[in-house]
Amino acid sequence: MKLIEGGVTAATGFKANGLSSGIKRSGKLDLALIACDQPAVCAGVFTKNSIKAAPVVVSQQKLHRHQAQAILVNSGNANCFTGNFGLLYAQKSTELIAGLLNISADHVLVASTGIIGKPLPYKKIEKAASRLVQGLSKRGGALAAQAILTTDKKVKEIALQTKIGGRTVTIGACAKGSGMIQPNMATMLAFITTDAMIQPQALDLALHRAVEKTFNCISVDGCMSTNDMVSVLANGFVGHTPIAEPSKDYEIFCAALDFICLDLAHKIVKDAEGATKFIEITIEGAKDDEQAKAVGLAIANSNLVKCAAFGSDPNWGRVAAAVGSLGLHVSEKSLKIAFSSFKKPHIDIKVDLNLGRHRAVIYTADLSTEYVKINGRYN
Amino acid sequence: MKLIEGGVTAATGFKANGLSSGIKRSGKLDLALIACDQPAVCAGVFTKNSIKAAPVVVSQQKLHRHQAQAILVNSGNANCFTGNFGLLYAQKSTELIAGLLNISADHVLVASTGIIGKPLPYKKIEKAASRLVQGLSKRGGALAAQAILTTDKKVKEIALQTKIGGRTVTIGACAKGSGMIQPNMATMLAFITTDAMIQPQALDLALHRAVEKTFNCISVDGCMSTNDMVSVLANGFVGHTPIAEPSKDYEIFCAALDFICLDLAHKIVKDAEGATKFIEITIEGAKDDEQAKAVGLAIANSNLVKCAAFGSDPNWGRVAAAVGSLGLHVSEKSLKIAFSSFKKPHIDIKVDLNLGRHRAVIYTADLSTEYVKINGRYN
Numbered sequence: 001m002k003l004i005e006g007g008v009t010a011a012t013g014f015k016a017n018g019l020s021s022g023i024k025r026s027g028k029l030d031l032a033l034i035a036c037d038q039p040a041v042c043a044g045v046f047t048k049n050s051i052k053a054a055p056v057v058v059s060q061q062k063l064h065r066h067q068a069q070a071i072l073v074n075s076g077n078a079n080c081f082t083g084n085f086g087l088l089y090a091q092k093s094t095e096l097i098a099g100l101l102n103i104s105a106d107h108v109l110v111a112s113t114g115i116i117g118k119p120l121p122y123k124k125i126e127k128a129a130s131r132l133v134q135g136l137s138k139r140g141g142a143l144a145a146q147a148i149l150t151t152d153k154k155v156k157e158i159a160l161q162t163k164i165g166g167r168t169v170t171i172g173a174c175a176k177g178s179g180m181i182q183p184n185m186a187t188m189l190a191f192i193t194t195d196a197m198i199q200p201q202a203l204d205l206a207l208h209r210a211v212e213k214t215f216n217c218i219s220v221d222g223c224m225s226t227n228d229m230v231s232v233l234a235n236g237f238v239g240h241t242p243i244a245e246p247s248k249d250y251e252i253f254c255a256a257l258d259f260i261c262l263d264l265a266h267k268i269v270k271d272a273e274g275a276t277k278f279i280e281i282t283i284e285g286a287k288d289d290e291q292a293k294a295v296g297l298a299i300a301n302s303n304l305v306k307c308a309a310f311g312s313d314p315n316w317g318r319v320a321a322a323v324g325s326l327g328l329h330v331s332e333k334s335l336k337i338a339f340s341s342f343k344k345p346h347i348d349i350k351v352d353l354n355l356g357r358h359r360a361v362i363y364t365a366d367l368s369t370e371y372v373k374i375n376g377r378y379n
Numbered sequence: 380m381k382l383i384e385g386g387v388t389a390a391t392g393f394k395a396n397g398l399s400s401g402i403k404r405s406g407k408l409d410l411a412l413i414a415c416d417q418p419a420v421c422a423g424v425f426t427k428n429s430i431k432a433a434p435v436v437v438s439q440q441k442l443h444r445h446q447a448q449a450i451l452v453n454s455g456n457a458n459c460f461t462g463n464f465g466l467l468y469a470q471k472s473t474e475l476i477a478g479l480l481n482i483s484a485d486h487v488l489v490a491s492t493g494i495i496g497k498p499l500p501y502k503k504i505e506k507a508a509s510r511l512v513q514g515l516s517k518r519g520g521a522l523a524a525q526a527i528l529t530t531d532k533k534v535k536e537i538a539l540q541t542k543i544g545g546r547t548v549t550i551g552a553c554a555k556g557s558g559m560i561q562p563n564m565a566t567m568l569a570f571i572t573t574d575a576m577i578q579p580q581a582l583d584l585a586l587h588r589a590v591e592k593t594f595n596c597i598s599v600d601g602c603m604s605t606n607d608m609v610s611v612l613a614n615g616f617v618g619h620t621p622i623a624e625p626s627k628d629y630e631i632f633c634a635a636l637d638f639i640c641l642d643l644a645h646k647i648v649k650d651a652e653g654a655t656k657f658i659e660i661t662i663e664g665a666k667d668d669e670q671a672k673a674v675g676l677a678i679a680n681s682n683l684v685k686c687a688a689f690g691s692d693p694n695w696g697r698v699a700a701a702v703g704s705l706g707l708h709v710s711e712k713s714l715k716i717a718f719s720s721f722k723k724p725h726i727d728i729k730v731d732l733n734l735g736r737h738r739a740v741i742y743t744a745d746l747s748t749e750y751v752k753i754n755g756r757y758n
Contacts, residue, residue, distance in 0.1 A: 332430060
């Protein structure tokens with residue numbers, strides 16, 4: 001496995017573009033397109049929030065076919081809680097792009113991120129669409145990575161190569177995070193592309209497993225978004241024997257996918273709204289994986305723990321209180337808590353529950369005055 | 380029912396005192412004693428956190444007898460996660476006070492609030508105890524109310540009178556709140572006294588019901604404390620027929636107790652750490668009371684909703700996202716959300732789930748930059 005330059009267009013056969021369509025009043029890039037030269041095998045994971053944004057509803061339907069060729073993404077407007085018009089515009093966007101690319105609208109996914117409850121300015125998308133398609137290029141991955149951001153300060157990209165069946169396979173990706181970040185999932189979008197050839201079911205399983213261990217182990221503010229989506233497109237350009245599960249090739253592919261997802265998850269936490277500290281919470285001695293994760297998240301979502309991290313005040317009593325709040329059979333005597341220095345930008349919190357042999361690692365950021373300021377005047 | 384002056388010593392037969400014993404480095408009052416001229420019927424509700432502070436463990440044991448005559452409270456140190464010495468000191472404190480009052484140590488409760496994990500400076504309590512007891516007076520209720528505070532800005536007291544069995548019954552109380560406030564319960568202490576005569580089981584039931592509707596319906600930061608305690612002492616000085624359940628007298632008593640608890644709960648939220656807004660969240664159309672409460676708390680504990688309140692930004696999409704995060708069968712079409720102005724100090728958020736006929740009202744405060752500052756440098 002080798003890291004390489006590039007992001008979502010690093011793999012053979014993918015192009016992208018990003019531009020400013022005017023959805024964001026700031027004039028920043030707000031419309032991205034990722035496209036593939038031929039239909040790719042596709043898998044996706046979506047928010048578990050009951051209130052799902054229109055693009056989530058539309059993309060989830062299309063994904064039943066396990067095939068996609070393009071993803072249109074806008075930032076600045078979530079197209080959520082926007083009624084029938086929201087659904088209509090989401091669907092129309094896919095038809096618009098399909099027409100320009102001369103492909104089936106069934107193969108175009110759509111994602112949105114931004115403010116909830118405001119009508120999607122579809123006219124702006126309509127007006128910018130042909131320019132967006134014409135500008136598709138191998139170099140456009142960086143523009144797309146830029147155009148999907150909201151309050152993110154940094155672009156989040158990664159690409160790597162690995163060997164499968166004797167051939168070099170490339171996987172690239174871009175993501176956005178920032179606020180409303182909590183497992184199941186964060187307000188986050190991640191788009192992964194690869195030229196590997198893989199069976200739809202194997203890709204689906206690989207993605208779900210990767211998400212569970214990475215994006216579902218981060219929490220910025222415990223708030224679950226309505227718009228989350230992680231998708232992976234595998235166009236099979238490398239032409240090796242299709243990866244099936246279980247197999248050694250599948251394990252190699254999963255390791256690479258896990259690496260990509262963990263890297264993006266870390267980047268999301270590090271660039272969380274107002275974050276000044278990266279907090280890694282390791283829970284050991286849990287009776288099962290679920291318990292380990294629940295304890296880690298209880299600590300990660302404790303405002304008091306997060307404020308303590310912000311203030312460089314290693315207050316382990318707050319960690320103990322967060323663990324105890326779940327009502328587990330832990331006691332003062334059995335519970336072990338250890339810290340690294342709270343003054344450094346990377347804080348390690350280790351908790352041993354002494355209830356079993358399972359573990360989990362959860363990642364979060366501190367809660368800063370800046371987070372409150374950002375979210376007190378959002379849009 | 381008539382509000383009167385005074386607090387925890389308003390009812391006949393109760394005295395109190397508060398002083399500075401040096402536990403708080405600031406020199407502020409940090410030791411309080413509430414005492415009754417004879418053993419009173421007593422009921423208590425304690426934190427459900429698995430990590431319980433030593434005074435909670437000790438007081439809970441003593442309360443099995445449903446009798447108490449004095450409560451010693453210190454602020455500035457939680458005496459939590461302090462091992463066997465913590466338990467020993469909590470027990471010794473009750474013996475110390477019992478000796479000075481010439482009563483049984485079984486009838487002395489103890490409560491603590493403050494930082495977790497530091498040894499209780501028992502010597503300071505030992506040194507101040509006789510002065511504390513000597514200073515007990517009817518007027519000392521205000522000093523006690525002051526001495527139980529931590530980061531609270533305001534004293535929280537209330538007293539009222541009502542008629543039971545043709546006689547005037549007085550109920551008074553004081554409380555502390557501020558941070559780590561969440562149901563089951565808040566980092567809160569509340570001490571209620573009354574000269575009513577009531578059967579132990581009736582008092583216990585009345586208190587549990589009152590707490591469920593009031594203190595368990597507030598949330599400041601979703602953090603559950605290790606030290607919470609609400610207790611009520613009923614000394615029976617009024618001498619009417621003992622209140623039993625069910626009866627009209629019981630209903631009258633419950634109404635008065637509910638009023639006291641709701642008033643203190645509101646005062647706690649209004650004086651929450653860094654709070655600039657009081658938020659009242661009414662959930663209607665829930666399938667049961669539990670669901671109504673869970674939805675209200677999901678909104679109350681959403682940092683994004685709280686930041687929006689702080690920034691006077693009526694972002695209802697965040698309310699919708701918080702409701703949806705619970706995975707209920709709600710949809711964009713069925714869910715109704717209404718707001719009052721976010722610019723005023725009192726914000727009303729009304730949500731109709733359209734799933735049934737149950738309702739709940741939850742109270743919370745906004746999340747301000749000041750909250751983060753306070754909790755970034757606590758002690």
